[in-house]
Amino acid sequence: MVNFTDEQRAFAQAVADFCARESGSREQRDALTDNGRELHSQELYSKMAKLGWTGILVPEEYGGAGAGNVEMCILLEEAMRGNAPIGGIGPTLITAAAYAKFADEQLKKEVLTGVADGDSLAxxxxxxxxxxxxxxxxxxxxxxxxxxxxxxxxxxxxxxxxxxxxxxxxxxxxxxxxxxxxxxxxxxxxxxxxxxxxxxxxxxxxxxxxxxxxxxxxxxxxxxxxxNGWNQLMAGLNTERLILAAMQLGVAERSFSDTLAFVSERKQFGRPVGSFQALRHRIADHATEIEATKLLVYSVAEQSDADPTRLLPREASMAKLKATETSKKMTIDAMQMMGGYGYATEFDAERLMRGAIISTVYGGTNEIQRDIIGKTYGL
Missing domain, CATH: 2.40.110.10 (Butyryl-CoA Dehydrogenase, subunit A, domain 2)
Known part of the structure; x- marks a missing residue:
């Protein structure tokens, strides 16, 4: 279990409550995303901006919250677990971090103030x-x-x-x-x-x-x-990989909770399908993997906050690798456990699976992450 402060727990609950209220139903999400054709709702994102969340990493002098990586991970985890259609937040936070580190004062003021107000970046x-x-x-x-x-x-x-x-x-x-x-x-x-x-x-x-x-x-x-662009890119890898890891942790948790609810209610042969050993053991394995992933993600976030100048190539790559692989396995298994219902667009399972699979490719493929990890061991 991650040891959050009282303020961090309250923040996580606030994000969860917001998502449940603003995009908790399929009807709400369809209205916000042109029936799922768009991954980012500016309407919802603007509401988050008014709460100060889109500028979570933006320094206070530019209108942001000036928070750390732990708080950023909380926001992303809870937003993805809450199915909030704000697909633009990951690239925006990654890009904003680069401006915060390297842009001149005039450009920082222009771009970072905009991010805090709800602008998206690429x-x-x-x-x-x-x-x-x-x-x-x-x-x-x-x-x-x-x-x-x-x-x-x-x-x-x-x-x-x-x-x-x-x-x-x-x-x-x-x-x-x-x-x-x-x-x-x-x-x-x-x-x-x-x-x-x-x-x-x-x-x-x-x-x-x-x-x-x-x-x-x-x-x-x-x-x-x-x-000097290459060195600047390397300086941002901790944040980039944490962002991707936290988002997929939230996707895995959402998939898990949806699947658990389904197998607890769906009956075959006169009993809930989740009571059969094959599914019960699979659920147990996924719960364990998600908990291990969460501990890893927040450990890297805490290390990065403790020393923002320290590069964590091994740990950050591990977090991205573990979170995206866990999310991929969880969402694929969810479709299997839900049967035909997992394939139907009526449910979120197939959409979560599509997003989880591509997460192992973007932000540095998982093959590249494994190669980086291996090199840190002298291989």
């Missing part, structure tokens, strides 16, 4: 030939008088179709190793020369292709230092 790294190997990207930013000109294609960019701005990772130099010569740029929505095209997926409208054609940005668009 971060664009992947390219058609640069997915797991991010350092192989070729989208090019060339220096010109007073600014930069950007050309190239990006892909799999979450939030880009509704984000206030995009944090772009582009190549600015080819000197040194391939990890050198990368720079982060602030690209406001509607920038001339930027085309955004949605990618059809099983999960609805979520990710996009981005096309940059002679996109001009001023020198002030550089976030951090020129050619």
């Amino acid at each position: 971060i664009s790294m992947s390219e058609p030939e640069a997915g797991s190997d991010v350092a192989a990207l070729t989208c090019r930013a060339e220096k010109v008088d007073g600014g930069w000109v950007i050309n190239g294609q990006k892909t799999w960019c979450s939030n880009a179709h509704f984000a206030k701005s995009i944090l772009l990772i582009a190549r600015t130099s080819r000197s040194g190793s391939k990890h050198e010569g990368l720079t982060q740029f602030h690209i406001p929505a509607g920038t001339e020369g930027l085309e955004i095209k949605g990618i059809d997926t099983l999960g609805g409208r979520e990710v996009n292709d981005l096309y940059f054609t002679d996109v001009r940005v001023p020198d002030s668009a550089v976030v951090g230092k020129v050619d």
Whole structure:
């Protein structure tokens, strides 16, 4: 059991109550998401912003809560467990953390104040030939008088179709190793020369292709230092992987509670199906896995809060790996235990499963996470 403070327990309950009230029924969620076609409801997100939650990590001087990673994980866990359709929150928090660390004062004020007010952000790294190997990207930013000109294609960019701005990772130099010569740029929505095209997926409208054609940005668009983008990305991995882990912990818990309710009520052969040993043991295994995952996620959050400058490559990768694999297994098994009802769109099981499966791919595939963990042991 995680030892939360009284304030943290009260916060968790407040988020749970909000989700139950605002998006607790299928009818409410359908109304907020165009019958499930959209993963992010700005209407609901704006209500969270008024409560100070979207700026959970934003420093107080920019209108945020100035809270730590533990509180962030509480928010994400409870929101996902409560089925809140705010799919844009993960990429937004990941991107906001980068601005908080590396942007100049003017850009921090603009972007972080907006996040606290309910703006969404996107971060664009992947390219058609640069997915797991991010350092192989070729989208090019060339220096010109007073600014930069950007050309190239990006892909799999979450939030880009509704984000206030995009944090772009582009190549600015080819000197040194391939990890050198990368720079982060602030690209406001509607920038001339930027085309955004949605990618059809099983999960609805979520990710996009981005096309940059002679996109001009001023020198002030550089976030951090020129050619230092890789080091800046590495500095944000603790937060990124914690965000993904906390969200999938909440998904696993939601799937578990829905499945438990179903197998407790559904009867076959004159008794609840959950009373049969095959299902009872599976439920016991999942409950144990979820508890172990929660302890790991919050342990990493506490370590990161204790020393924000400390990189936790092993622990953060373990948290992302464990949470997403647990969520995937829980949601797949939920469909099996619910039978045909798990496959029907009338229930949430199939939607939870789709989201859990893709979570093992984004934010660094789980194969990459295993490779990172293995390297920390000298392998």
